[in-house]
Amino acid sequence: DAGVIQSPxxxxxxxxxxxxxxxxxxxxxxxxxxxxxxxxRGLELLIYFNNNVPIDDSGMPEDRFSAKMPNASFSTxxxxxxxxxxxxxxxxxxxxxxxxxxYFGEGSWLTVV
Amino acid sequence: AxxxxxxxxxxxxxxxxxxxLRCNYSSSVPPYxxxxxxxxxxGLQLLLKYTSAATLVKGINGFEAEFKKSETSFHLxxxxxxxxxxxxxxxxxxxPAGGSNYKLTFGKGTLLTVNP
Numbered sequence: 001d002a003g004v005i006q007s008p009x010x011x012x013x014x015x016x017x018x019x020x021x022x023x024x025x026x027x028x029x030x031x032x033x034x035x036x037x038x039x040x041r042g043l044e045l046l047i048y049f050n051n052n053v054p055i056d057d058s059g060m061p062e063d064r065f066s067a068k069m070p071n072a073s074f075s076t077x078x079x080x081x082x083x084x085x086x087x088x089x090x091x092x093x094x095x096x097x098x099x100x101x102x103y104f105g106e107g108s109w110l111t112v113v
Numbered sequence: 114a115x116x117x118x119x120x121x122x123x124x125x126x127x128x129x130x131x132x133x134l135r136c137n138y139s140s141s142v143p144p145y146x147x148x149x150x151x152x153x154x155x156g157l158q159l160l161l162k163y164t165s166a167a168t169l170v171k172g173i174n175g176f177e178a179e180f181k182k183s184e185t186s187f188h189l190x191x192x193x194x195x196x197x198x199x200x201x202x203x204x205x206x207x208x209p210a211g212g213s214n215y216k217l218t219f220g221k222g223t224l225l226t227v228n229p
Contacts, residue, residue, distance in 0.1 A: 004156075031215065033216070033217075042219060042220070042221040042222060043203065043219040043222070045216055045217070045218070048215075048216055050215075056216060091156060091157070093157075095215070100145050100162070100164055100207060100215075101147075101159055101162060102217050103159075104149075104156040104157040104158070105156055106155060106156045107155075107156050
C-alpha cells in the first residue's frame with residue numbers, strides 16, 4: 001500500500017517567495033494533519049482536517065500560512081511570503097476514520113535563505 | 114488540555130544494554146498513548162500504542178511500554194539495545210480518545226545513541 005505521499009521532499013527558496021507543499025493521504029483515510037518539526041520547538045501540529053473540513057487551525061503560526069484540502073486525496077500547505085524562520089521539516093499525516101493511529105509521510109525539508 | 118514530557122533529550126547506551134526512555138503525560142480524559150520512532154531523514158513510524166486495553170504493550174523491534182496511571186507514565190523499554198535502534202523517539206498523547214476532534218500531541222523527543 002502507498003503511504004502518505006509528500007512533495008517536494010526538499011526545497012530551497014529565497015525569502016519572500018511563495019512555497020507550496022503538497023500531500024496525498026492514504027486512500028480511505030478521512031483525517032489529515034500538517035505538522036512542523038524544528039530543533040527548537042519539536043513537532044508542532046499546524047492544522048488538521050476531518051472529511052476535508054479544517055477542524056483546528058490554532059497551530060498555524062500566522063497569516064502567511066494557509067492550508068487547503070479541496071478533496072479527500074489532496075492537501076496543500078502554502079507559505080506566502082516565506083521567511084528564513086520558516087525553515088523546517090513539514091510532515092503530512094493521515095488517519096482512518098475508525099482508527100487511532102496517525103501515519104506520517106516522509107516530510108518536506110524546507111530551507112528559506 | 115494534554116501534554117507530554119520526555120525526560121532526557123539524549124540517552125546513550127552500549128550495544129546489548131537496557132534501553133529506557135521516559136515519558137510522562139498529562140490529560141484531562143483517559144488517554145491514548147503512542148511511541149513513534151524517527152530514523153535520520155525519515156518520517157515517523159509507529160512503534161506501539163496504548164488504547165485502554167492491556168497496560169503492557171509490545172511493539173515492533175522488541176520494544177515495549179507500560180501504562181501506569183498512578184504515575185501518569187508510559188516509559189519505553191527494550192532489554193538489549195542494537196545499533197540499528199539509534200534514532201529519535203517521540204512519545205505522544207491523543208485527546209480525546211477517537212472522535213472527529215482528534216489530534217496527537219508530541220513530546221520533544223529523545224535521541225537514542227547506541228555505542229558499540
